[in-house]
Amino acid sequence: MLVYIAGSGAMGCRFGYQISKTDNEVILLDNWDAHIQAIKAEGLIITGDVEDKVKLPIMKPSQATKEADLIILFTKAMQLPQMLKDIQGIIGQETKVLCLLNGLGHEEVIRQYIAEHNILMGVTVWTAGLKGPGHAHLQGVGALNLQSIDPENKEAGHQVVDMLNQAKLFASYDENVLPNIWRKACVNGTMNSTCALLDCTIGELFASQDGVKMVEEIIHEFVTVGKAEGVELKEEEITKYVMDTSVKAAHHYPSMHQDLVQNHRLTEIDYLNGAVNSKGQKLGIDTPYCRLITQLIHAKENILNIK
Amino acid sequence: MLVYIAGSGAMGCRFGYQISKTDNEVILLDNWDAHIQAIKAEGLIITGDVEDKVKLPIMKPSQATKEADLIILFTKAMQLPQMLKDIQGIIGQETKVLCLLNGLGHEEVIRQYIAEHNILMGVTVWTAGLKGPGHAHLQGVGALNLQSIDPENKEAGHQVVDMLNQAKLFASYDENVLPNIWRKACVNGTMNSTCALLDCTIGELFASQDGVKMVEEIIHEFVTVGKAEGVELKEEEITKYVMDTSVKAAHHYPSMHQDLVQNHRLTEIDYLNGAVNSKGQKLGIDTPYCRLITQLIHAKENILNIK
Numbered sequence: 001m002l003v004y005i006a007g008s009g010a011m012g013c014r015f016g017y018q019i020s021k022t023d024n025e026v027i028l029l030d031n032w033d034a035h036i037q038a039i040k041a042e043g044l045i046i047t048g049d050v051e052d053k054v055k056l057p058i059m060k061p062s063q064a065t066k067e068a069d070l071i072i073l074f075t076k077a078m079q080l081p082q083m084l085k086d087i088q089g090i091i092g093q094e095t096k097v098l099c100l101l102n103g104l105g106h107e108e109v110i111r112q113y114i115a116e117h118n119i120l121m122g123v124t125v126w127t128a129g130l131k132g133p134g135h136a137h138l139q140g141v142g143a144l145n146l147q148s149i150d151p152e153n154k155e156a157g158h159q160v161v162d163m164l165n166q167a168k169l170f171a172s173y174d175e176n177v178l179p180n181i182w183r184k185a186c187v188n189g190t191m192n193s194t195c196a197l198l199d200c201t202i203g204e205l206f207a208s209q210d211g212v213k214m215v216e217e218i219i220h221e222f223v224t225v226g227k228a229e230g231v232e233l234k235e236e237e238i239t240k241y242v243m244d245t246s247v248k249a250a251h252h253y254p255s256m257h258q259d260l261v262q263n264h265r266l267t268e269i270d271y272l273n274g275a276v277n278s279k280g281q282k283l284g285i286d287t288p289y290c291r292l293i294t295q296l297i298h299a300k301e302n303i304l305n306i307k
Numbered sequence: 308m309l310v311y312i313a314g315s316g317a318m319g320c321r322f323g324y325q326i327s328k329t330d331n332e333v334i335l336l337d338n339w340d341a342h343i344q345a346i347k348a349e350g351l352i353i354t355g356d357v358e359d360k361v362k363l364p365i366m367k368p369s370q371a372t373k374e375a376d377l378i379i380l381f382t383k384a385m386q387l388p389q390m391l392k393d394i395q396g397i398i399g400q401e402t403k404v405l406c407l408l409n410g411l412g413h414e415e416v417i418r419q420y421i422a423e424h425n426i427l428m429g430v431t432v433w434t435a436g437l438k439g440p441g442h443a444h445l446q447g448v449g450a451l452n453l454q455s456i457d458p459e460n461k462e463a464g465h466q467v468v469d470m471l472n473q474a475k476l477f478a479s480y481d482e483n484v485l486p487n488i489w490r491k492a493c494v495n496g497t498m499n500s501t502c503a504l505l506d507c508t509i510g511e512l513f514a515s516q517d518g519v520k521m522v523e524e525i526i527h528e529f530v531t532v533g534k535a536e537g538v539e540l541k542e543e544e545i546t547k548y549v550m551d552t553s554v555k556a557a558h559h560y561p562s563m564h565q566d567l568v569q570n571h572r573l574t575e576i577d578y579l580n581g582a583v584n585s586k587g588q589k590l591g592i593d594t595p596y597c598r599l600i601t602q603l604i605h606a607k608e609n610i611l612n613i614k
Contacts, residue, residue, distance in 0.1 A: 198504075198606055199610075200610045204610045205606065205610075207609060208605065208606050210603075210606045217599070288596060288599070289599050292596050292599050296501075296517075299507075299515050299517045299521070300507075303511045
C-alpha cells in the first residue's frame with residue numbers, strides 16, 4: 001500500500017514510523033517548514049522506547065501527486081478542511097481515508113470531500129510527543145479501533161486493520177466505533193479544557209470535590225447529547241473510564257494545556273465541548289457547562305491574542 | 308456617636324478616616340497584626356487625593372469593650388460570622404449595625420446576632436486601596452445607599468445617613484436598597500470571578516464576543532433568582548450598568564483577581580455566583596453558569612492550596 005500521513009505531528013510520526021517498518025510505502029505530509037527541512041536533512045529521529053533514525057519522504061500536502069491507497073488523517077481538528085482540500089490530487093476512486101483525529105464532528109467534514117464507501121472512522125489511545133522538528137519521542141503501548149462508515153464496505157476496513165497490525169499498531173475492526181470516539185472525546189472534554197483553564201495537572205483537577213462535580217456534569221451533557229444522536233453511551237461506564245484515566249494520567253498536563261497555556265496556540269475546544277453544545281442546540285438540549293467552558297476557552301484565546 | 312469599623316481593610320480605613328474628621332469617635336477593629344502595630348506606632352497614613360496621617364485607636368475585635376452606637380461591618384464576606392461573634396461585648400440594646408459588605412446573603416447571617424430593628428443594609432461605590440500595613444490610598448469619589456430593614460425604624464437609618472454625610476461620604480437613605488445590593492453583586496459576579504479565572508483585566512474580558520455572551524448569561528441567572536426572591540431587578544438596566552462599568556473599569560483587575568491570582572487568598576465566590584446558585588437551588592431555578600464558575604474558582608483555590 002501507498003500510505004500518506006496527512007498531518008505528521010507527534011502521532012503522525014509514530015504511525016508513519018511504525019508503518020515504514022513494514023513492506024508498505026509511507027509519505028509524510030505536513031505544513032511545518034522546520035519539521036520538513038529537518039526530516040529531509042537528517043531523517044526522522046525516534047527516541048523513547050527505541051532509538052532510531054529513518055529516511056522518510058515528507059512534503060507539503062499540496063505537493064503530493066501519487067495516488068494514495070490509504071490516507072491517515074492526523075491533523076489538528078481545525079486544520080482538517082484545508083488538508084482535505086490540499087490533498088485532492090492524491091485521492092482516487094479507491095483511496096481509503098482513515099480519520100484518527102480527536103474530537104467530534106469530523107465525519108461531516110470528511111463527507112464533503114470523500115465518498116462514503118472510502119471513509120473509515122477510528123479512535124486511538126496511542127500517544128506520542130515531539131521533542132522538536134524532526135524528532136518524535138515514543139513511549140508506551142496503545143491500540144486503535146476503526147470502522148468503515150459504509151456497512152457494505154467492511155472489507156476495506158479489515159484490510160487497513162491488517163496493514164496496521166503488521167506495523168504493530170494493535171488495530172481492531174470495530175462494529176460500532178462511535179461510542180469509543182465519543183468516550184475519548186468525553187475524556188478530552190472533561191480534562192483538557194478544565195486543566196487548560198485552571199492551569200493544572202489532571203490530578204490537581206480531580207483532587208477537589210468541586211473539580212469532580214464539574215467533571216460529572218460535563219460527562220452528563222456529553223452522554224445526553226450523544227444518546228440523542230443515537231450513539232450507545234452508558235453514563236456510569238464513561239464516568240468510571242474518566243475517573244480511571246484521571247488516576248493513570250494524574251501527573252500529566254493534557255494537550256489543550258500545552259496548546260493554550262504553554263504554547264499559546266488555538267485549541268480544539270470547538271470539536272470537544274463546543275461540538276456538544278452545537279449538537280445540543282440543534283437537538284433542543286441545553287448544555288450550559290459545555291457552552292460556558294467553550295466561551296471561557298475562546299475568551300482566553302482572545303486575551304492571549306491567539307489567532 | 309461612637310462608631311466602630313469592624314474590618315479595617317482599605318474600605319474600613321477610608322470610612323474610619325473620613326468619620327474621624329467629624330465630631331464622632333471612631334475605633335478601628337481588625338485582626339491583621341502588622342496593620343494594628345503600624346497604626347498604633349505611626350497612625351493611619353493616607354495618600355492619594357489627600358496626604359494625611361491620623362492617630363486612630365485600633366484593636367482586635369475581641370478586645371473592644373465600650374458599647375457602640377454604630378458598628379460598620381466591612382469584613383471579607385467569609386469573616387463576617389466570626390466578627391459578629393467577637394464583637395458581642397460592644398453590642399447594646401440600641402447599637403445600630405450597618406452592613407457594607409460585597410455580595411449576597413449577609414442579612415441572614417447578621418440576623419443571627421443582631422435584632423432586626425438595629426440592622427441597616429447598605430451598598431457603596433466608594434473604592435480604596437491598601438499600600439501596606441497602616442497605609443491607605445484613597446482616590447476618587449463615591450456614594451452609598453442604606454436602609455433600615457425594619458420599616459418601623461427608618462429614623463435610625465436617617466441618623467446614620469446624616470452622620471456619614473458629615474464625613475462627606477455622600478450617603479442616601481434608600482427606600483428599596485436590595486436592588487442596588489443585587490446590582491453591585493451582579494457586577495462582581497460577572498467580572499470578578501471571570502477575570503480571576505481568565506487572569507485578565509475587565510477590558511480584556513469584554514473584548515471578545517464569548518466574554519460578553521457569558522456575562523449576559525450570568526446576568527440572566529442573577530436577575531432570574533433575584534426576581535424570584537422578590538427583588539425588583541430589570542435585566543436590561545442591569546446589563547447596561549454592567550457594560551458601562553466594564554468601559555469605565557476596563558484597565559482594572561477586579562478584587563477577586565487580586566485575591567486569587569495575585570495574593571493566593573480565599574475568594575468571596577460563595578457570596579456572589581455561589582450565593583445565586585444556592586438560592587436558585589432552594590427556589591428550583593437552575594443556574595449552571597453561576598454553579599460552574601463557583602466550582603472552577605473553588606477548584607483553583609484548591610490547586611493553589613489556599614485554605
